[in-house]
Amino acid sequence: MAKKHILPDRLKPGLKLVFCGTAAGRQSALQQAYYAHGQNKFWSTLHRVGLTPHLFMPQEYEKLWELGIGLTDIAKHAYGMDHQLPKDALGPEAVAALKVHATVEEELFYPAIRQQIEDEEGIMDEADEEHHVAKLLIAELENMTGDEDHGDAKFMVLAESVRHHIKEEEGTMFKEAKKTDIDFEALGSQMAQLKQRLKRDGVPEDAEAKMIAKAGLRGDSPAKNAQKHVHVPLKKAS
Numbered sequence: 001m002a003k004k005h006i007l008p009d010r011l012k013p014g015l016k017l018v019f020c021g022t023a024a025g026r027q028s029a030l031q032q033a034y035y036a037h038g039q040n041k042f043w044s045t046l047h048r049v050g051l052t053p054h055l056f057m058p059q060e061y062e063k064l065w066e067l068g069i070g071l072t073d074i075a076k077h078a079y080g081m082d083h084q085l086p087k088d089a090l091g092p093e094a095v096a097a098l099k100v101h102a103t104v105e106e107e108l109f110y111p112a113i114r115q116q117i118e119d120e121e122g123i124m125d126e127a128d129e130e131h132h133v134a135k136l137l138i139a140e141l142e143n144m145t146g147d148e149d150h151g152d153a154k155f156m157v158l159a160e161s162v163r164h165h166i167k168e169e170e171g172t173m174f175k176e177a178k179k180t181d182i183d184f185e186a187l188g189s190q191m192a193q194l195k196q197r198l199k200r201d202g203v204p205e206d207a208e209a210k211m212i213a214k215a216g217l218r219g220d221s222p223a224k225n226a227q228k229h230v231h232v233p234l235k236k237a238s
């Protein structure tokens with residue numbers, strides 16, 4: 001049986017804005033409400049910038065849907081501050097979510113945009129390559145047992161490159177997409193359906209996973225290997 005989420009996802013097609021935290025805090029888990037710690041500025045900030053008509057109590061979080069705002073967290077089965085989360089709280093869930101997200105984009109969103117824009121600057125090709133690199137890292141992470149010393153570094157690099165990718169999508173691709181006649185409401189619900197199917201049936205093995213399965217994980221990095229025999233010139237003591 002699937003483990004229960006600490007806080008329910010508040011996601012649905014057609015939202016204008018989605019806030020994604022790392023994981024629910026302790027107070028939020030106890031009170032069963034998003035951003036419930038007394039000192040958390042989330043709700044007051046939403047009100048101050050005009051996103052909510054009055055200052056919402058954390059327990060009113062479900063009402064954000066009426067304003068086109070969704071809520072979720074990367075880690076759904078652990079709570080606490082980032083440094084308190086168990087080592088495996090973020091990795092497997094984030095990786096599974098990324099695989100679903102990338103597949104949905106590649107099967108529906110990217111083809112729709114490609115069909116409707118000229119793309120002289122090659123933003124779609126660049127996005128494809130960013131997906132390719134992310135999927136290689138994901139495939140390597142999925143083949144790791146947890147004992148490899150590059151596991152954490154690999155996950156950090158994956159997180160950084162995904163952050164860069166999202167920034168590019170939001171800054172360039174989405175702006176171009178908005179100029180087209182695409183019905184994003186309809187496309188969004190197709191994407192939501194596909195997402196549900198992939199979550200239920202799993203994401204089919206991609207080319208990158210096959211590459212890594214064939215090549216296997218490398219051992220020490222070249223630099224780590226070379227440090228065993230390299231002669232380092234050191235400053236002479238004066």
Ligand SMILES: [Fe+2]
Nearest residue numbers: 105127165169
């Ligand atoms: Fe993407």
